[in-house]
Amino acid sequence: MTDDNLATDGGLSAEAQRVLDEIEEKNVDFLRLQFTDILGTVKNVSIPASQAEKAFDEGIYFDGSSIEGFVRIQESDMRLKPDPSTFAVLPWRKKEDSAAARMLCDVIDTSTGEPFAGDPRYVLKQAIERANDMGFEVNAAPEPEFFLFEEDEDGRATTVTGDAGGYFDLAPKDLASDVRRDIIYGLEEMGFEVEASHHEVAQGQHEINFTYDDALTTADNVATFRAVVRAIAAEHDLHATFMPKPIARINGSGMHTHMSLFTEDGENAFHDGDDEFDLSETAKQFLAGILEHAPAITAVSNPTVNSYKRLVPGYEAPVYVAWSDRNRSALIRKPAARVPAASRIEARFPDPSCNPYLAFAALITAGLDGIEQGLDCPDPVRENIYEFDEEKREEYGIDTLPTNLGEAVDALEEDEVIKGALGDHVSEKFVEAKNAEFSEYIVEVSEWEIDRYLETF
Template identity: 40%
Template sequence: MPYKVSHGKAIQIKYSPDEVFSKIQHEDIKFVDLQFTSLMGRFHHTTISANTFTPEQMQDGLPKLDGSSIVGFTSIDDSDLILKPDPNTYAVIPWMTENKTARLLCDVYWGEDRGRLSRDPRGIAQNAEAYLKTQGYDYSAWGPEVEFFVFDKIHWDVLTPYKGQSYSIESVEAPWSQEGTGYPMGLQEGYYPSTPSDTLTPFRNECVNVLNENFGILCDNHHHEVATAGQCEIDIRYDYLTNAADATQSYKFIIRNIAKKFGKVATMMPKPISMDSGSGMHSNVSLWKDKKNIFFDADEEDELSQAGRYFCGGILEHARALCAITNPTTNSYHRLVPGYEAPVYIAWSGSNRSAIVRIPKHFKGAGYSYLKRLEYRAPDPSANPYLVFSAVLAAGLDGLKKKKEPGDQVKEDIFKMTKAERIKRGIGVLPANLGEALDELESDRKFLTPIFTNDVIDKIIELERRDHKEISIRPHPHEFYLYFDV
């Protein structure tokens, strides 16, 4: 999947179906992995023999999917689905060496020529790009910053709920490790440490090589993140919306498999470690028209245009409802608390990282106009990137349509403000838990409907309500410490 780079952005060079079949033959591919994403963001696959794969199947799709067995897709009484491979996503999976395997991402369709499955997240992302053009813009560019943890081992006991539940994390970097390097990282002391404290540089190097060379996902920078015990970040170059979501899903797939090769385990869980920073998926966005970034205006403060302000205003207006999509797990809300670098307060600013929307200020001037963007800091990596980018785009476009001003920048550290000071400044707060976020989405969903069908929104709410209930009916181990002697 080759790319060229224009103004720092990865532009995908498209493969034709004929070129894919030629590569399968000349690269001696034995199997083709057909990959797709469920509504809630899980990556799935089925594998076919390369010598049975035909041009007709590339064109018409393969009848390989029971939609009722994929959470969120279909009911059991109407479940025949088609996987249509996208030739532009061809890549050879480098760790499958014994039987050489290539992958193709797939779009999901109903059988019997009934059209696209509305709950296919990739289809929602493509709808978002099409809707953007109807609003007079050419494209949006997205650059996700995906954080994750890499542990040596993880143990949990949840299968005996009447006995009690527990988990434990092993990491040579952690201050609680019994077999560490001798240079442990304290809680919230893991940002940019040098080796030997940072034990995961070789792991991240290999991940970047695979992302760049095998999958065509351009990554430039990687580093250890703030938390102890193996928190990492690998930066993805920005791209068109669907491409960026494809890259994020592939990124997660690659990270997990390279971790397995290193004898470790990677997780995108937002908050696995108590009393330490969680993992985010800051999402950078800009809008383009006539080959110009319309968020850039050299004459405005922070060089953010009026269009950029309106887009920001839309995000802030719908931030609470967005949480049900950008922070879709009960664990997400353990990250969204003050004191651990995650944004909690609904405000915007320049370099101030306590605001939920940030306007990065590293460079100035027309020569860097292509970098002018909004960084939405709420999302976390448990979210489905196809849905995140589509929902944030919908919120921003709603702000543009309504000419929604975001209010004044907040340049002070919001974490240090009192509640009264925040109320005086009109600074809202994100939902405290998933149930509250779903209530917000139920009452504020109209901004999504140009891109999301109500059927999709209803299903998201239904599935996340189920998860919220799963946790709410179970006692937490720490509650025994707090309340056993009441």
Template identity: 45%
Template sequence: MDRQQEFVLRTIEDRDVRFVRLWFTDVVGTLKSVALAPAEVEAAFEEGLGFDGSSIEGLSRVFESDMLLQPDPSTFQLLPWRGEDEPTSRMFCDLKTPDGEPSAADPRGVLKRVLAKASDMGFTCYTAPEIEFYLLRSPDLDPATGEPVPVDYEGYFDHVPGGVVQDFRRRAVSMLEAVGISVEFSHHEAGPGQNEIDLRYADALQTADNIMTFRTVVREVALSQGIYATFMPKPFSRHPGSGMHTHFSLFEGDTNAFYEAGAEFRLSQTGRHFIAGLLRHAPEFTSVTNQFVNSYKRLWAGDEAPSYMSWGHNNRSALVRVPLYKPDKVQSSRIEYRGIDSATNPYLSYAALLGAGLKGIENEYELPPVEMDDVFSMSSAERRAVGHQPLPSSLHDAIRETEDSDFMAELLGETVFDYFLRNKRRDWDQYRQEVSPYELRTNLGIL
């Protein structure tokens, strides 16, 4: 037994932990959980915990349903919202086959494989997400408008004394820090009831775990205040969608691989190749970073969500942005991918983004010219003239791009690739059969 496992067992005993929740996700990023009795944790470390994988979306087929949860002791945390009466903790798990091999269906395992490849290339990957979400009065729709009801009608960076969202953010940030997640910023976003909380840099696997915990914390705090939190990409027709812009940096030991002192924008060749990989493969992985029908309402609504493949220096209309360089912070050189939304499966999305960037480095993809102008204000002809190709405009188009992608098939592995696409095709088929309120409102009385 290693030291981390010993620490977990000792903490469970010292803090009189009553329940140990084992967390993992299905292929679309839905959090799954099983509560383990403290006396069974040591055995779970040694042998894993068996469960029926065929009952979880995309994990296994009926005839190969037995699977194991292998707790990762480095992710052990007490859950502060459960209180002190019956202390509860959680650990994220890796999925294993009955013979102890990594499961090909594990989204967390997909990201770990890509990170192992990065390590073989000499890189460590760090990520920092900016997570947007809406706070609503309830999950119910307003009968008059047919839309959700936000908790306020404030705007970007607004500060209202005694406001509901300020108290919410204060409690959410405190709870995040209590479970070991460091927060950099929090503020009101542009939409009514829309908020953003930015997490500090961490390695990509820890960040993905943190995002899953983040969503749980945000929902728990909201419920405790009698309101409702949603990470739906575009819950309002007239207001901005919720993105999850993510900053990436690669390090070779203690050296930032994206920094070069004399280069344009201080961006190294490694950084340029990484961006080129993101741009080249973006249409192929958009079904993963933007996995719902509703995701494309955000991408194509015109509210600063990037829908064309371009990159820029401090240009917020570009799909990939190189933030302003700070002379005294060489280690902060990074790139930002702005297409991803906050409803994504972070394990698969970060695997796809990092995998595309690494492929760009491996094959020395050439980076197209930087875009200094506002991509949103260009005409279609102007965008075509400079080579800014569009991202998929619907989930259907995104699925087709992924289906035809050898890159994504290899990156996800056959099992995840098959089940993810099967799930997304089902989403699209159900959506296209649905008669929308818009159709009834505009057509029923005149046709």
């Protein structure tokens, strides 16, 4: 059997052996082997730590027909292959004499022995491999925002925030600062390097930023981050949600994603000190590729009906397909960089409900397509686009993102590049799931409609 965890002599790799040693050293008694379905929901199979060596050697089998977007009942046997580099002890499961840990896994199709085409982690690996073939390493850093809500007496989530904080506020207005502290401690125990945390603009809204890393590690970190935030919030009797717009008429939660390409010799391919914006031609073509494919990308980076309640003018969420080096009303921003290595672009439209593997794969592939096509980058828009009327937007050639999930899925179905990034299996299953979600949504009658029309007509 061919397996990256096995050494050439048939024994376990040094990294797998290190994990076995750490399991014994830290008294780990259970392992959670985690992966995600196409919607980004983390799934796991729990095994006794005594089975870790078998997991590395043979993998762990599971029924793929029970997972969203995986396989049909007649082809259901799948295998999890643990990635030893992702081993981490779960800080909220530590006890005096034992602990639990997790490893992220790749999904293997048992009928072929090859990576499963429907595994989102594999989809991202394919996009990264494409970048590698072009001579680039992909780095990314997201800024996932989330809300902390109180629970009711039955332990169910409410939309009561329990604080009156605003952007960068301190206690006593920011009553959740202690929760953020515990989340940060938990993340650091799991190997995260946290750069900053703060209260966001809306009441009950928070942001924790972690360091730039390669795109696969970063996507793994996003999946882990969401699990850590939810688990530690629950210890404080709070509910953490990454729903993009849980409360009407206030700012929603985004996941601004910073990206750059580095060459094989470690140079930032996005930096050009002679350019007005310190951006190389490669960076501008990459940026142009994202703008070109933005409508289709939104189906993946903003994948819920609720995502489009955030993507409306007036709430600091970008809806206009343009870029800027100054203001945040554009879809893509060029952040200021103190050193050449920090030159990057910031895609401001993704939200934290997305599957990070698929969202990063779509962004990367769009950018690489821009490089391969040699797309011309439009001029930056330095004015506040929110203040433009339709005539002025047309004058500047600024398009608008899809206004709902149905439009976004339509754009995805028409975009061969982004569908190609996802692969035939994932794009088919994703479109099927999202069309069903939107169809279900449009036949519902909301409380707003009842309040507005029931007694009027």
